[in-house]
Structures are given as C-alpha cells and as structure tokens.
Amino acid sequence: MSWSKMREYILHISLALFIWGLYWTITGGYWVLQSTGFIKKDPGMDYLTAWAGDWNYWFLIIGVFIAIAGGWYVFDTLRKRLKFEEYINSESKREFVNNLRELEEISYKLGEKYQNRLEEKKREWRVK
Known part of the structure; x- marks a missing residue:
C-alpha cells in the first residue's frame, strides 16, 4: 500500500497506536x-503482564512514547479535518480563495477523498 493511500487511514492508524501505547503504559506501569x-x-x-517479565520496563517506556x-x-488529524x-x-468565494x-496542503495530508472534495469545490467556484 502506498503512502498516498495510507494517508486516508492515518486517523485509524494513529488511534490504534494510541490505544496500543496506552495498553503498554498501563500494563508496564502496573x-x-x-x-x-x-x-x-x-x-x-x-x-x-506475567508473560513479559522484565520486558515490562521497556514496554512502559516505549508505551509512553x-x-x-x-x-x-x-489530535492533529481531527484538527485538520x-x-x-x-x-x-x-x-x-473570497474567503475560499484566501x-x-x-x-490544498490540508487536503494533501488527509488523502485522496479530501483532495477530490477540494477539486469539486474549486470547479463549483470556478477557481484554478
């Protein structure tokens, strides 16, 4: 899967990473x-936690990061949306053009779906 396709799933990926990191932080901290x-x-x-043994120290540190x-x-993806x-x-139209x-930057970072919406809106406002 290319990066341009993965950008559409960045919210899902980052949410999974957040939950995974939270799990490691809680279990390692416990x-x-x-x-x-x-x-x-x-x-x-x-x-x-028993299966990991002393690795829980690492899970705690890595989980926090x-x-x-x-x-x-x-947070960043939701803010951009x-x-x-x-x-x-x-x-x-003036506000749109400004x-x-x-x-364009935001739509690029959010993925193809948002780029298509922007192109559609540009055609609607007749902006190049």
Missing part, C-alpha cells in the same frame, strides 16, 4: 509498581 511492592497484586493484571505520538496524530470543513464550507493554499 508491573513495575507491583514488582516494587507499591501496589498489591491483581490476578487479572498479573495475567496480562507510542501513546504520545499516537495521541498527537489523532475540522479546519478543512470550516474552509471548504465557506459562504464567500484559504486555498492551506486547503
């Missing part, structure tokens, strides 16, 4: 706190 005696054992959580990166991309909708649904450069 294991570290439980192994140091800070909290009591929980059989359900032990089942989730994955959760932050995934969360940022979720909202901005795109605001600009594309403008009532005046925001056209930013619209």
Whole structure:
C-alpha cells in the first residue's frame, strides 16, 4: 500500500497506536509498581503482564512514547479535518480563495477523498 493511500487511514492508524501505547503504559506501569511492592497484586493484571517479565520496563517506556505520538496524530488529524470543513464550507468565494493554499496542503495530508472534495469545490467556484 502506498503512502498516498495510507494517508486516508492515518486517523485509524494513529488511534490504534494510541490505544496500543496506552495498553503498554498501563500494563508496564502496573508491573513495575507491583514488582516494587507499591501496589498489591491483581490476578487479572498479573495475567496480562506475567508473560513479559522484565520486558515490562521497556514496554512502559516505549508505551509512553507510542501513546504520545499516537495521541498527537489523532489530535492533529481531527484538527485538520475540522479546519478543512470550516474552509471548504465557506459562504464567500473570497474567503475560499484566501484559504486555498492551506486547503490544498490540508487536503494533501488527509488523502485522496479530501483532495477530490477540494477539486469539486474549486470547479463549483470556478477557481484554478
């Protein structure tokens, strides 16, 4: 799958990364706190963490970074979608043309579906 096709799924990919990072952070954090005696054992959580052993330290560290990166991309993609909708649904041609450069950048980053919507709106407003 090419990057241009993957851009349409960036929200889904980043949401999955955020959830995965959150899972590793929670389970790794539980294991570290439980192994140091800070909290009591929980059989359900032990089942989730026992297989990894000392790797849970790494899962905690890596999970924090994955959760932050995934969360940022979720936030950024949603922000770009909202901005795109605001600009594309403008009532005046002047406002549309003033925001056209930013619209083109956003539509490129969001994928082919948004690029097609922009092209359709450009034809509607008769803008090149």
